[in-house]
Structures are given as C-alpha cells and as structure tokens.
Amino acid sequence: MVAQILFLILTLAAVALFTVNFRKIIRNIRLGKPIERNDQPQKRLMTMIRVAFGQSKMVVRPIPAFLHFFVYVGFVIINIEVLEIMIDGLFGTHRIFHGLGGLYDFLIGSFEILALTVWLSCAIFLIRRNILKLKRFSGVEMTSWPKSDANYILITEILLMSAFLLMNAADAKLQALGIGHYVNAGSFPVSQFLQNLLPNSESTLVYIERGCWWFHIAGILAFLNYLPYSKHFHILFAFPNTYFSNLEPKGEFNNMPSVTNEVKAMLDPAFVPAETAPGKFGAKDVTDLSWVNLMNAYTCTECGRCTSVCPANITGKLLSPRKIMMDTRDRVTEVGKNIDKHGAEHQDGKSLLDDYISREEIWACTSCNACVQACPVNIDPLQIIMELRRYAVMEESQAPGSINAMLGNIENNQAPWKYSPADRFNWAEGN
Amino acid sequence: MEFKVPTMAELMAAGEEPEILFWVGCAGSYDERAQKITRDICKILHHVGIKYAVLGTEESCTGDPAKRAGNEFLFQMQAMTNIEVLNGYNIKKIVTGCPHCFNTIKNEYPGLGGTYEVIHHTQLIQDLINEGKLKAEGGESFKGKKITYHDPCYLGRGNGIYEAPRKALEVLDAQLVEMKRCKTNGLCCGAGGAQMFKEPEKGNKDINVERIDEALETNPQFIAAGCPFCMTMLSDGIKLKDKEQEVKVLDIAEITARANGL
Incomplete structure (x- = not known):
C-alpha cells in the first residue's frame, strides 16, 4: 500500500x-509572430508521416x-x-x-x-x-x-x-x-x-x-x-x-505584406492599404521571428547535419546553421525566464542579433538551402538568417559596403552592376 | 549574330505575340562570359523556330539579389515594375537564362500579381529534345567525353529540378560523371544569397575552390553549368587551378549549341 x-x-x-x-x-x-501554416492539412499530415514517423530524411x-x-x-x-x-x-x-x-x-x-x-x-x-x-x-x-x-x-x-x-x-x-x-x-x-x-x-x-x-x-x-x-x-x-513545415519550393522566400503595402502606395498614390501592420522589418530578437522559427529551435537535436553541409562552414567561415538554431533556443529561453521573473514588459537590453548571432555569421550565408535540405525534421535555419538580414538592411541600413553598392546599382541602373540600362541589349550585337 | 533578336516592342508594334519570352537577366545581359550563353540560347530558339522575343532595354533586375540581401523594399519595387511590363505585354510563358531569375519570377512574382508559366533554359532544351525538335547533330561531337554537371542551388534544391539538365546532356552520348556532392546534396558554388557581389567572410578556403577541387576529382573534360553566377565561380576556380586548357566550363546551352553546330 x-x-x-x-x-x-x-x-x-x-x-x-x-x-x-x-x-x-x-x-x-x-512569443513568435503569427504565420499561416494550417493550409493543406492532408499534405501536412503526409509530410509528418513520411519525415517524422517514416524517418525518410535520415536514410541519407x-x-x-x-x-x-x-x-x-x-x-x-x-x-x-x-x-x-x-x-x-x-x-x-x-x-x-x-x-x-x-x-x-x-x-x-x-x-x-x-x-x-x-x-x-x-x-x-x-x-x-x-x-x-x-x-x-x-x-x-x-x-x-x-x-x-x-x-x-x-x-x-x-x-x-x-x-x-x-x-x-x-x-x-x-x-x-x-x-x-x-x-x-x-x-x-x-x-x-x-x-x-x-x-x-x-x-x-x-x-x-x-x-x-x-x-x-x-x-x-x-x-x-x-x-x-x-x-x-x-x-x-x-x-x-x-x-507545420514549409510546403512551398525551398527557393521561394516570402513576400513581406507590410512592404507590399508601402511599395504599392509609393507606385500608386491613390492606393489605400487594407491594413497597416506596425512593427519593424525583419528580426532583431526572437520575438520578431515567427512561431515556426521558434518551434524549429526547440525541435533541434543538434545533430549537425546542417552545419556539415553548409558551404560557408565547410570553408572555415564562422556561420554554422546549427548555432543559429541553438542561439535562437537559448535566447527565447532567456526571454521566457525574464518574463517569469520580471513580467512581460521587461527588457534586458539584449537581442538575438549581435548578442547571440553576429553580423559576420549572417552575411556568410549563400542561401543555398543545403541546411534546410539536410535537416531530418525540416528545420529552416535559412529563414532566421534572412529575417536578421532584413532587419540589418531595412531598419539599420547596415550591410557590408559592397552589398550597399550592389543595392545602389539596382536602384539606379536596374542591375546589380554599374552598367547603363541603355546598354542592356548590347549583347545582341556580339557573336 | 546572323539573325536579329526580336524584342517585345517590335512584336507588339507588328500586332504579334510570341510563344515565349526569353528573360535574359542582368548577368546574361552585361557579363561578357554570360552574354555568350545568352546568344546561344537565342541561337537554339531561332534554330528550332519557336516564336520568341526578349524585352531588350525594357528588362530590369528581377530584384533577387536585393531580396536575398535583405532589402525587401527594393525587391518589391523591381518586381512590381517588371510585372507591370510583363502584364502590359500579356506575357504567358517565360524562359530564363538564370536559375535566380527563374526562381524569383516563378515563385515570388505570383504573390505580387505576376503569374506566368516559367521554365529554365535547361527545361526548354529538354522539352525540345523530347519533342524531337532538337538533337545533337551537325556540330561538335561530345561522344564519350567526360562531363560533370554542377547543380545550381536555385534550380536543384530550390525548385527540385535535377533531371532536365542531365537529360539535356544525355543526348550527347557523352560520359556523365557525378561529383560526390550532387543533386539534393549538391555544393553551392559560393555565389548565392548576394555573395556574388561581395568579398567572402574570413575562412580557410573559398567555396568555389572547394567545389572545383571536387569537380576535378571526377577528371572531367567539361564542367557543365546552368547558371551565370556558377559559371563565374567555376571559371574562376579553374583559372586558379591553372586547368583552363584541360577543363572547359560550359553552360548547357553552349554545349547544346555546339553539338548542333549553331
């Protein structure tokens, strides 16, 4: 008894x-931002059965x-x-x-x-x-x-x-x-x-x-x-x-609706945006990421398949997709502890970008999707890297000098190099 | 060129519509090496008699490097301007000479109002071979030659296209050898994600050198590419290894054009 x-x-x-x-x-x-991942339930179920139950990505x-x-x-x-x-x-x-x-x-x-x-x-x-x-x-x-x-x-x-x-x-x-x-x-x-x-x-x-x-x-x-x-x-x-993993082609990056509103208003002054989504562009901290990014971080079992196929990491750069996921989890855990201790409004003055993930890491990414492909449980480190880049570029205008030059060229010449738009069709004159 | 490349403006003035628009891309327009590929794609289109056109000076950057560098504003500005032009010409089908343009127009333009049937030029070549309109005859013979194909990330992993470029090479009766890292496991050339436009971060090796080392392990006579950025990276690698005489880096369009004596 x-x-x-x-x-x-x-x-x-x-x-x-x-x-x-x-x-x-x-x-x-x-704490993450909303993102729609309830569409195509049948396809989602099949993905889960194949990848999680069936371990299909492990066989590599x-x-x-x-x-x-x-x-x-x-x-x-x-x-x-x-x-x-x-x-x-x-x-x-x-x-x-x-x-x-x-x-x-x-x-x-x-x-x-x-x-x-x-x-x-x-x-x-x-x-x-x-x-x-x-x-x-x-x-x-x-x-x-x-x-x-x-x-x-x-x-x-x-x-x-x-x-x-x-x-x-x-x-x-x-x-x-x-x-x-x-x-x-x-x-x-x-x-x-x-x-x-x-x-x-x-x-x-x-x-x-x-x-x-x-x-x-x-x-x-x-x-x-x-x-x-x-x-x-x-x-x-x-x-x-x-x-809840991404079902779209890996090459496709989301179009930010908040930007679409602004661009449409710029191109057509008569355009009235349906909704104004406040907040910043891209992500500085974990709370700027989507809940899927944060779930990814808690799912990561640190097997390192992502890092072992990352071209940047293979060639000795600082970037490691596994670190991106581990940093995200560590930071969101820290933010959670702060909420428990000091309440939801507490700011500790730290952020995912800079305090955990450095600029050098995010700029070393080639967006090749090898990490996403390699993950046996469909984690997407690339999306987090892109959100951090978006913040660095759109909120801070902080990009490597050559990137700024490239962006300037697109803006002025509609090409990433400094060529005149008038010369765009000159190739047809060659042999 | 022995023929005139038709522009959309000309076709429209004549009250005609093309079967397909050839989206050249910035590299294909300005980069000297890539311009050759562009002309070869035109030669193939001309050779098989497809009614096609280019935008000429009306074309502009798809916005891909801006988006990958994190500047969504600039990307969407470019995208919406391009979509306006494309929709204005009532474009239905597009072939691109670059996997980055292909991915952007195919996947990222529909959400901004630009929906088209988009294919990469290797897919077009495969279709033409399947339809019997294109063979490998009348030109240089690649029979028995050792060719290794480098998967561009935005064609392969990005969009799951692994077979079309290989099918386009199979018709040559050449000896196709795969690199250790190929298809879903293919190694990036190092140019993606706007890396093309900046110096690499500190490391112990350049990515394109890592890739070229792997390509050279297969002992190829030709390295086949399908992307102007990969072309630059791979050619630089070959130059660095001092193998320009033994190994040629060619786009699949160039190989196809050569095999057909175009």
Whole structure:
C-alpha cells in the first residue's frame, strides 16, 4: 500500500512538473509572430508521416539512420511496457497483462530484443561521439553543455534498458523458483543470459527485481522532466515541426505584406492599404521571428547535419546553421525566464542579433538551402538568417559596403552592376 | 549574330505575340562570359523556330539579389515594375537564362500579381529534345567525353529540378560523371544569397575552390553549368587551378549549341 501511494505521488509530481515546463515552452513559442501554416492539412499530415514517423530524411546517412531507427522503434514500442508498469504500480499488481498468454510472451520477448538493440545503438553512438570524435559533433557551438547533454541522454537510455533487462532476469529466476506472486509469464530471449550473474537467494532476487522496477519507472519519469531542458525534446516536437513545415519550393522566400503595402502606395498614390501592420522589418530578437522559427529551435537535436553541409562552414567561415538554431533556443529561453521573473514588459537590453548571432555569421550565408535540405525534421535555419538580414538592411541600413553598392546599382541602373540600362541589349550585337 | 533578336516592342508594334519570352537577366545581359550563353540560347530558339522575343532595354533586375540581401523594399519595387511590363505585354510563358531569375519570377512574382508559366533554359532544351525538335547533330561531337554537371542551388534544391539538365546532356552520348556532392546534396558554388557581389567572410578556403577541387576529382573534360553566377565561380576556380586548357566550363546551352553546330 505504501508503495502504491509512493508510486502515485511520484507519477503525479513528475507529470505536474513536466506540464508546467511544457506549457512554458508553448508560451515561449507563442512569443513568435503569427504565420499561416494550417493550409493543406492532408499534405501536412503526409509530410509528418513520411519525415517524422517514416524517418525518410535520415536514410541519407545509412549508419546513423540504422542505429537511430532501433532507438526510435525501441522508444515507441517499449512504451507499451510502461503502460503495464503504470497499472502494476498503481494497483499493486504484478505483470497485469500476463493473462494475454502467448501474446504476452511475444511482447516481452520483442521488448527484450528491442532493449538490446537500443542498448547497443546507444553504446555505438557514445563511441562515435567520445572515442571516434566524429567531426559533425564538434564546432564552436558544441560547448560543454551540448556535449554533456548528448552523453547524458545516451547513458540514461543505456541505464534504463539495463534495468529493464536485469529486472526481467531476476523475475524469471523468481518465476522458476515458484515464489509468491511471480507468475510464470513472459519470454526472455536476452535476459536469460543475465540469470547466471544473479544470486540464488530469494530475498536478494526480490530486491534486485523491485530495485530495477523502481529505477526503470523513476528513470523514465525523470527523463521526461529532463526533456524540456534538453536537445532530446525532438522526440516530441519532431511531429508538429514536420507537420507545420514549409510546403512551398525551398527557393521561394516570402513576400513581406507590410512592404507590399508601402511599395504599392509609393507606385500608386491613390492606393489605400487594407491594413497597416506596425512593427519593424525583419528580426532583431526572437520575438520578431515567427512561431515556426521558434518551434524549429526547440525541435533541434543538434545533430549537425546542417552545419556539415553548409558551404560557408565547410570553408572555415564562422556561420554554422546549427548555432543559429541553438542561439535562437537559448535566447527565447532567456526571454521566457525574464518574463517569469520580471513580467512581460521587461527588457534586458539584449537581442538575438549581435548578442547571440553576429553580423559576420549572417552575411556568410549563400542561401543555398543545403541546411534546410539536410535537416531530418525540416528545420529552416535559412529563414532566421534572412529575417536578421532584413532587419540589418531595412531598419539599420547596415550591410557590408559592397552589398550597399550592389543595392545602389539596382536602384539606379536596374542591375546589380554599374552598367547603363541603355546598354542592356548590347549583347545582341556580339557573336 | 546572323539573325536579329526580336524584342517585345517590335512584336507588339507588328500586332504579334510570341510563344515565349526569353528573360535574359542582368548577368546574361552585361557579363561578357554570360552574354555568350545568352546568344546561344537565342541561337537554339531561332534554330528550332519557336516564336520568341526578349524585352531588350525594357528588362530590369528581377530584384533577387536585393531580396536575398535583405532589402525587401527594393525587391518589391523591381518586381512590381517588371510585372507591370510583363502584364502590359500579356506575357504567358517565360524562359530564363538564370536559375535566380527563374526562381524569383516563378515563385515570388505570383504573390505580387505576376503569374506566368516559367521554365529554365535547361527545361526548354529538354522539352525540345523530347519533342524531337532538337538533337545533337551537325556540330561538335561530345561522344564519350567526360562531363560533370554542377547543380545550381536555385534550380536543384530550390525548385527540385535535377533531371532536365542531365537529360539535356544525355543526348550527347557523352560520359556523365557525378561529383560526390550532387543533386539534393549538391555544393553551392559560393555565389548565392548576394555573395556574388561581395568579398567572402574570413575562412580557410573559398567555396568555389572547394567545389572545383571536387569537380576535378571526377577528371572531367567539361564542367557543365546552368547558371551565370556558377559559371563565374567555376571559371574562376579553374583559372586558379591553372586547368583552363584541360577543363572547359560550359553552360548547357553552349554545349547544346555546339553539338548542333549553331
């Protein structure tokens, strides 16, 4: 009874804490500007099924795709086991679903195999990060916290899987001894090999079985509450992020309606704009970005596929699309904390541009869309870079000198170079 | 040129309408190297007998570099002025000589009142080959020659056009070799996003050199391009590597024109 009450309190506390932090993230995302992403629901759904559920963009890199697939499937399927743990924990039962008979044996057997593949995949991931030191996992933005974050996630998953397997091994041994409520249920294709490592004493086995059971569920609840602080949040946000992702051709950049109004009024004095959208052009801070940009930032799992294909980054420039996303998340988290502490009107005098992302970074972008193409969950770092450029150019008139010269040429000669419009057709005279 | 390139103004004065408008673009109009590509596109249009026209001095920058540099005002000013001209001539279909013009007119003009059927010149060449109007005969033979094609970002990733340029090369019976980074994974030449008009930021290599190194790994005789900016970047790279004699950078329009003896 005490255990049941303890279990109930633990679960409720974990869910409550997660809800509080999750709602803060939703609040932070809503600090972004509106953007219409509810059109074409069918196409959006198909994109989500293909890219998030189907992992279609992961296959470009077969080795991590293969390993990630095991962890992903393991995560989704082993959660069925969590349902049983929840019921057992609340009602003081043991292996409540054992009545399913052969199906139960099959399920537990599959979970064990999946647990082993998750375990091995995570171990290989740790080796790739810490021993092989793959280039993709380093970079200026990969400071100690992002690196530790990745390791914490992998180690936790290994520990959770170990506890699950060890629990089963102890359980099976108790079943064989015919002890109390340890009914004969389940098949143990993996944990049977652990049985020999365990002692034969009944009380020790019960301690191990119970210990692992509590560690497994407490670990899962703790992990749930780690998500809002971690890059691992992608396990939840990959789905809405792909659903609300851009469906237009990647080459198309949005036409700013506020500018259209002004240009129309300039070209035709009789034009009366339908609505005047106040505010600045482009983005100086995260609150000038759209909610999709901010959701992108919370979805980013810092895998670095974007940065590894960025032509600027490859050739040693400061720009790293992954840093753009990490900076955006760090800044919007900071803005959120300021709101919690000092109220919505508080200004801390900082901004995304300059305090987080430098001018040198935004001007190194070739807008080639390689980062957007590479992202397995359809994050768009390019849109953020463009919004920052728009602010720098339209609000501050701060662009590199040669860019200003090019803009001046278009304005005066209708071409980015200093040629006379009258000479535009001279090419036809050549051979 | 052996024939006169017709302008929209002339056609309109004669009470005629073209089947297609050839949007030349700023690079195609002013850049000496790109002018050759422009003339070759005209030669192809003339050769197959399509009724076409150009805007001549009435053409002006689409606004693409302004938009990518963050100046939406200037972009929309350019766009609306161009749309007025295009709509004034009742233009229905446009072929561009540049992926940047192509992307801008195709994707960004409709929202500002300019809706046209827009194709890139490699798509036109592919269509003409498919229709049997264009072959690879009567000119230089590319049979067995090693050609590698560089995907322009705004044609490839930007608009998903990977096949048309390759189809236009397949007809040559040449040996097409792909670079390590091609199609969706293609590496930018370094000119996009208004980089064409500025010095690169501090780094350890220029992007066009990185790309040329990769292209040269395929040991090509020809590097095929489909964009005047890529043409500049790739040609500069070849010059820097001192490979101008062994490797030629040619636009797909130039290759097509040569293969047909135009």
